[in-house]
Structure formats: C-alpha cells, structure tokens
Amino acid sequence: MSGRGKTVIGRDGLADLVAILAEDGYRVIGPQVADGAVVYEPLDSADDLPAGVVDDHDGGHYRLRREADGAVFAHVVGPQSWKRYLYPPVQALWRAERHGKGFRVIEEPADDGRDAFIGVRPCDIRAMAVHDRVFDRGDVVDGGYARRRRDAFVVAVNCTRAGGTCFCVSMGTGPAAGEGFDLALTELVGDNGHEFLVEAGSAAGGGVLDRLGGRDATAEDEAAAEAAVGQAAASMGRHMAADAPAVLMANLESPHWDGVAARCLACGNCTMVCPTCFCTTVEDATDLGGQVAERRRRWDSCFAADHSYIHGGSVRRETSARYRQWITHKLATWHEQFGTSGCVGCGRCITWCPVGIDITEEVRTLGGADKGD
C-alpha cells in the first residue's frame, strides 16, 4: 500500500493513470460512449472517457444527455458489466481431435493478458466479490476466471450521482467502495476546478499512486468527496426491502407470479445485464469432416426454455416459474449458496427490462406493502 494518504490529482491525472497502466502492460478498459450507451471498452487514452455524459435511467428507459460541467464519471452504469471481461460471454473450453479409434482432448491455451478496469462502480466491485465466491470454491476453481481476476487492476469510482434505478444503499454496496479496489477515485467538480480524490486499496494501487503525483488531500477535499457521495446516497429513489429473502421464500406459490408473467417477456435481458448472473450453457461443434470437435461455454439465461430441460421437456415451462427462479435465486437462495445476496443494487435489470419490471417493486408487492396493486 502507498505510504501516502489520500491524494488529489487534477483532471489531467486521468490521462497519466491510463498511460501508466498501459505502460505496465495492462489492457486499459473504461467507460466510453458507443451506440447511445456508456459501454466498457479498451481505451486509447483518457480522451475516450465520457466527459460531460449523464445517463437517465428508469424502468425500461435509458437516455444519454450532456452536462456542461464536463464530469467524467457523472454517468452511473451502462448495459454492460465487468463480467464481460472476467467471465466472457463465449469461452472456448477445449478441442478434441480424432485419433485412431478415439480422440485426444486439447485444452485451449490460457490467455495471459492483464486488464485494468477504470471506472468500476462500488456495486460492480461487490459483483466481482460475489463472483469470486461463485467461481472459486476452494475445491473447484474456474482457472480462467481466477487468473483474470487475480491479474486485474481495479480503479473504482465512487458514485457522486444516483442513477434513476439505483438502489445500492439498501443493498449495502454503495455509493462508496469500501474495499476490493487498487485505486478508488472520487470526482470533485466545483468552484475549485475539476479534481479527483484518490485512495489506494492495495500495494499495486499504492505503487501506481506514487507515480501519479498530485498533492496530499486536505480535510476540505475529503469533506467535499464525502458530501458528493452522501448526496448520491440521499437522492437514491429506490430501495430493496430488507426482508426480501423471507418474503420471496414465503410466497413461492403466490398468485402474483402470474401477474409478473403477464408482463415479463422472458427475454432474459435482466440476466444479461446483471453483473452477477452467471448461468451458462455449453455448445458442441465439429468441423465438416467430423475430425475436430470444439466445446464452448456461452452465457445463458434462466429465462430460456431449455435452461431447465430434462429429457423431454423443461422443468420450468411457465414464464412465472422462470421469473420466480430468477428473483428467488438473486435475492434469497444466493445467500444459502454463497453467503451473500446475488443482488448488488445496480438497477440494470430495471433499466434494461423492456417492460420496466422493477425487482424492488416486485418484492414489495409480494410482501404486501403495496396495497394498491
């Protein structure tokens, strides 16, 4: 860890950060605007970052707009999450080649690139910690995930603005990152100019911070950062009921599931944008000559009909059963499996649901709090 305390860097410091990480051999990935959304893609430089871009979120609604203050991290989260890099949508598992009467299995060479993630929100940092429990169980480890995760450099950004669908405060995951980062930035835009309060969370982060320069943070800087984060927390419009696990498990046969199913399209968007959803399928393919077979792992969704297929049909035929599976897993049974909620309060599933189904509202309705429904 750096010997320095919290540090303040200027707006230009971001360019230095990107350059230092690239120099250290990282592929530097950060937010940028593409196709009307903030996405996480490799950065050529800090100029790619979405300065002045703000994202408006609501159920089934997402729009970008410009703000004059030029804040780089005024947006919250886009449709992607970092699982795209740590647990890619398609992963080659191995190949098999015919050999005499049998075949030989050839493991895919492990890629050994290292990624630096810039602009990881506290909710997404928690999502990484959740995936650590999923893919590293001690007795069984997903080697690719573990390596990518171990080698990743995480630059967190504390949120100074609440998105329209955020509910991290009620999940205890934000808007400030407590741990799980190498560096954490808090953007300060005000009368004193445009700066970032930087904190190191690891030895590697400390090393980078030492090279970044900047000045020591003052009590005023820290107070300003705290106020900005506090403002985000205070303005968060949604919250998840604390008793969600109990409410869900007590209502497995509620008629309300049919009500959700009447709106749910079973499109699986919520599972694709969720930073913790990890279900996959595998695909087998052969070359035309049938000499080489490949096995790939691909993201899948519990909303897909064949997700629960067992010889002859699906266990969960009804959309109501699939939605119930998704929400009970995310909020309730995840605790049983991994000792944590599978929800981090990022709100993506609400924003990207084409019909605006709101996970927080469904829990409230099931719990009977919403008498108007």
Add this chain to the structure above:
Amino acid sequence: MVQVEGLERLLLEHPLFEGMADEHRDLIAGCAANAVFEAGRYVYRQGGPADRFYLIRHGSVALEVHVPGREPFIVETLREGDVLGWGWILPPFRLNFDARALQLMRAVSIDAACLRGKMDEDHELGYQLYRRFMPVIADRLAASRLQIVDMYGHPDDYVRT
C-alpha cells in the same frame, strides 16, 4: 359355531374393521364365509351383480379387462391383506372388472347383499362401512391415475406438440 368365531377373529384383526363396534362386527361376521379359489380361477366376472367382497388372507388376484382378440389386460393386482371388491357398496352394485386368482387364494367372503339391507336399517353401520370403503376406492382411483400418467414412459411419447 367354531367357524364363525374364527371368522370374527379374522374380521377383528383386519385393519378395515379396526375400531368398529362389536355389534357391527358381529353383524358382518354373520354375513361372512370362507372362500378358496384355485390359481387361474375367476373369483368373479365383469358385469355381474356385486353381491360380495373379499378380504384376501392368502395369495393374490388380478383385476382384468378383457379386450376381444387380446391378452387380458391387468389393471391391478391385490394380495394378502387387501380388500377385493367395492362395487357392492355403490349403486348400481355392479362388478367392474374380472377378478382372477393368480395363485391359490384364500379369503373371507362377505355377503354384501345381506349387508346392504342391514346398512339401510342401521345408518351407523352404513356410515362406518362407507367411511372404511371410501379410502379403498379413493386409493385405487389415485393409483389408476398415476398409472395413466405413465411416469416411466419414454419421453418421445410425451413431447409437447
């Protein structure tokens, strides 16, 4: 009579009559007789009047449906401890299946026509017997439904279209 005493004891021991009043058990015992069927013999044939039921003491019996041109189709088998025949208790008091002894079958045969008359006179007896036979009928119905489900069937036969 010694034989009647023996039958009374058999009735007393059968779970079907557990907890029944002595007077009612005596009444039923009065309608009871021993019956033996050789292996392969029909205890009764479908369509006839259901005037008796049997408490199987030994051996087993197959309930069959005869389809012309086919082997008899066995829908259920009953054995020691089971009750054979419930058609006697419900109108139109008709036998619904063929019953064929699979091995030598010993049973207590109860004259139900005699019993039905007594049930009309003594509604408590009627209630007690209905209460005891309804679960038998419900059990058979539930089992038949499960058999129709064909849970061990090959999935190809049940793919949703």
Add this chain to the structure above:
Amino acid sequence: MPTAAAATLEPMTPVPFRVLGMRKELPDTYTLDLAPADGDGPLHFAPGQFNMLYHFGVGEIPISISGDPAATDRLTHTIRSVGAVSRGMGTLKAGDMVGVRGPFGSAWPVDEARGRDVVIVCGGIGLAPLRPAIYHILANRPSYGRLVILYGARSPRDILFRRELERWGGRLDTYVDATVDRATGEWSGNVGVVTNLIRHSGFDPVDTIAMVCGPETMMQYTVEALRDRGLDNTRIYLSMERNMKCAVGFCGRCQFGGAFVCRDGPVFRFDRIAPIFRVWEF
C-alpha cells in the same frame, strides 16, 4: 480418478476412457463399461455419484454410476436413450472412446444406514443409481438390518436388471418386490403403483433408512407413503435430477432452491428439500 484427471486443473476438461463392453438391457437402455484410455489407477466412487460423459462432437450428459463400487478397474453406466448424446452413445462398441469427468455429487447414506433396516424404492431407470448402494450393502450384509428392495416399472418387459432382481430376491436376507403399471395375462407379478408395495413390505419404521430414486412424481408419492408408514424426513433420501452442463456449480442450471443438484445432490436427505419439493416448476 486416474492421473490424467489430476494433471488438469480445468474442471471442464474430460478424460478419455475406452469402452470395455456394451450391453443392451432394454430396448431403449444399455450399459457401458469404461476404463481410462491412458494410465491406470483405481477408479473410486461413492454409490449415488455420477459422471459427465462426453460423446465426441455431440455433447455431454450426466449419468449415474450403476456399477459395483468395489470394482475399481472400470466405471459402469446404465443409460436410457432419450436425447442426442444418449442415443449416440448407444451406438458405441468395445474399443470406442468417450470423455469422462467425475465422479461428482453426494452419495447414498450407506454408512449412516449401518445397523439399520434399509428400504430401497426405485422406479424405471431409477434402479441404476441405486444399484451401487445395493452392491455395497450386499457385500457388507451383516452390517445392515433388513434389506427391502421395491421396484416399479412400466411393464414386465421394461424391468431393468431383471435377472439381478430375481437373484437378490432369492437370497434369504433380502426382500425384493416389483410391480408394473400395466401388464397382460402372462404376467403373474404385481400390477399397480410402487407405493402399494410399501405397506406389504415389513420393516421397522423406527430404525429404517429409505433410499428413493425414480421419476419425480413417483418420488413424491413414495415419500408420502413412507411418511405414512412412520418414517420421518431425516430418514428418507432421494436422488434428484435437473439440467446440468458443468457438474461443478458453475453453469447454474441444476439449481433446486438453494441447492445445486450437482454439488449438494443428487442425493438429498429429504428434510433439506422438503419445503420446496412439491412447489410447482421450482
């Protein structure tokens, strides 16, 4: 598992095995004996566990091990042809190759059952995952109380391991009873549901372990019949089936409430899953 498995850290990579033998059991069911293609080393598994079997270029399926746990020179799987992989594997011959990952999952409680009566209730292909437990109990017969094996099948010609069932039934220390859903006049055995066999079999409900495997509907009624006979949920074990792609808890598909059938199952003590067992489509 042979050394080849230990050499890889990737839990998704199969190990090549050779087909030693292929036996047709029923018109749609066959048994494969497998041995590692490279390396030797004993093949250990616990009764109730399963392997992921890969058929070249077609895919991979979870299949319970149906052989004798004491026979460590081979892996035996009994497979019903119901999909592309299981049908494809049905065409394999001795010398052909399959990929194997495993063994995975929980086991039948053969240790906990020591000193107690054991009631095994199975239906259809559900006898296959229980056969290793039966072998184990018979090999250690004095350690167990009464052994009751109850089996239900669709029809007389669908009875799996029929000769073996008859052999077990011929033993003085084992009670075997079978029934079928439908039969014609030539059949002199039972016709009716497997739950009917329970009340006719003598066992001491106070000190019995029940192991149940079959279609989920069959298991639902069997659990009720066992409970009616006085067994409580902690004495009933059953083997669940769900879609599986990875068998190590990564693919998420086999979830049954909070359990992963691949890791926490397939064998569950019933009290663990009782609250969700009859919830529709869960």
